[in-house]
Amino acid sequence: MNLTEVARILRAEVIWGDEFLDSVDVTHAYGADLMSDVLAFARPGTLLITGLTNIQIVRTAQMLDLPAVLFVRGKKPQDSAVALSKEVRLPMLVSPMSMFEACGLLFQNGIHPCTVPVREG
Amino acid sequence: MAESKDKKPYAEEYAINPGDFSAIGEASTKFKATLAMLGVPSDVVRRASIVAYEAEMNVLIHGGGGKIQLVVYPGSIELTASDKGPGIPDVQKAMQEGYSTATDDIRELGFGAGMGLPNIKRNSDAMSLETEVGEGTVLTAIINFTR
Ligand SMILES: Nc1ncnc2c1ncn2[C@@H]1O[C@H](COP(=O)(O)OP(=O)(O)OP(=O)(O)O)[C@@H](O)[C@H]1O
Ligand SMILES: [Mg+2]
Numbered sequence: 001m002n003l004t005e006v007a008r009i010l011r012a013e014v015i016w017g018d019e020f021l022d023s024v025d026v027t028h029a030y031g032a033d034l035m036s037d038v039l040a041f042a043r044p045g046t047l048l049i050t051g052l053t054n055i056q057i058v059r060t061a062q063m064l065d066l067p068a069v070l071f072v073r074g075k076k077p078q079d080s081a082v083a084l085s086k087e088v089r090l091p092m093l094v095s096p097m098s099m100f101e102a103c104g105l106l107f108q109n110g111i112h113p114c115t116v117p118v119r120e121g
Numbered sequence: 122m123a124e125s126k127d128k129k130p131y132a133e134e135y136a137i138n139p140g141d142f143s144a145i146g147e148a149s150t151k152f153k154a155t156l157a158m159l160g161v162p163s164d165v166v167r168r169a170s171i172v173a174y175e176a177e178m179n180v181l182i183h184g185g186g187g188k189i190q191l192v193v194y195p196g197s198i199e200l201t202a203s204d205k206g207p208g209i210p211d212v213q214k215a216m217q218e219g220y221s222t223a224t225d226d227i228r229e230l231g232f233g234a235g236m237g238l239p240n241i242k243r244n245s246d247a248m249s250l251e252t253e254v255g256e257g258t259v260l261t262a263i264i265n266f267t268r
Contacts, residue, residue: 035178040240054230055143059149059174060174062150
């Protein structure tokens with residue numbers, strides 16, 4: 001599914017990156033509000049869904065070569081985060097939906113989860 | 122990767138300044154660019170980036186600042202993060218997934234899942250944590266090009 005479709009399903013506003021929406025294709029998504037959680041489980045090519053709006057979320061995405069970030073609960077990224085995302089060409093979207101609803105709709109539309117290994121104990 | 126046997130390994134080091142939260146990840150970003158430029162395989166770059174970033178976060182958040190160094194050998198990468206912070210009283214506990222002493226304020230910024238050290242371990246081929254309470258912590262991680 002490309003980002004144009006993601007934006008339509010999640011009624012998302014595009015903060016920046018309009019020109020990339022058609023060409024960026026996502027197959028997997030990962031939702032988290034903690035950086036290390038993303039670093040542990042997001043596989044390459046994953047759409048990052050988060051409520052974090054600081055510059056580190058962009059660096060986290062960049063470290064993993066994630067293709068785009070979607071902010072939930074209508075949270076707008078901080079100016080410094082937007083500036084860095086433009087520099088590294090990471091498109092940003094904002095959906096008014098909750099994390100649960102946004103993830104649920106994407107799942108319903110065929111986006112896959114990232115595998116989380118089974119824990120012992 | 123272009124290299125010769127007698128060449129000194131490539132090294133790069135950055136200071137991590139106390140309290141500068143918005144800069145977290147800057148050093149790791151530079152390391153990532155360096156590794157890509159040196160032609161290091163992309164999965165190795167990815168693992169090294171995760172290790173560097175987690176180490177950088179720990180040095181700033183728990184260690185009160187310090188430094189981080191990257192050394193690139195012909196078939197491996199060595200990352201060293203050091204600080205003169207409080208040290209880790211119980212390393213075994215600190216290594217457990219989910220264990221974190223991060224405050225709620227820190228957690229709100231997106232740190233403190235207690236996944237950093239386990240992430241470092243998982244993405245490296247060897248890892249050592251030298252730490253002494255009241256003295257500081259030195260974390261070393263080796264990432265081999267072939268696992
Ligand atoms: N450099 C350090 N100096 C002092 N204590 C540390 C250092 N690095 C880690 N610790 C201790 O080990 C704990 C676990 O570290 P770890 O990186 O796994 O999790 P975290 O930093 O708390 O959360 P996360 O990395 O998921 O954001 C920390 O909460 C802290 O108590
Ligand atoms: Mg950590």
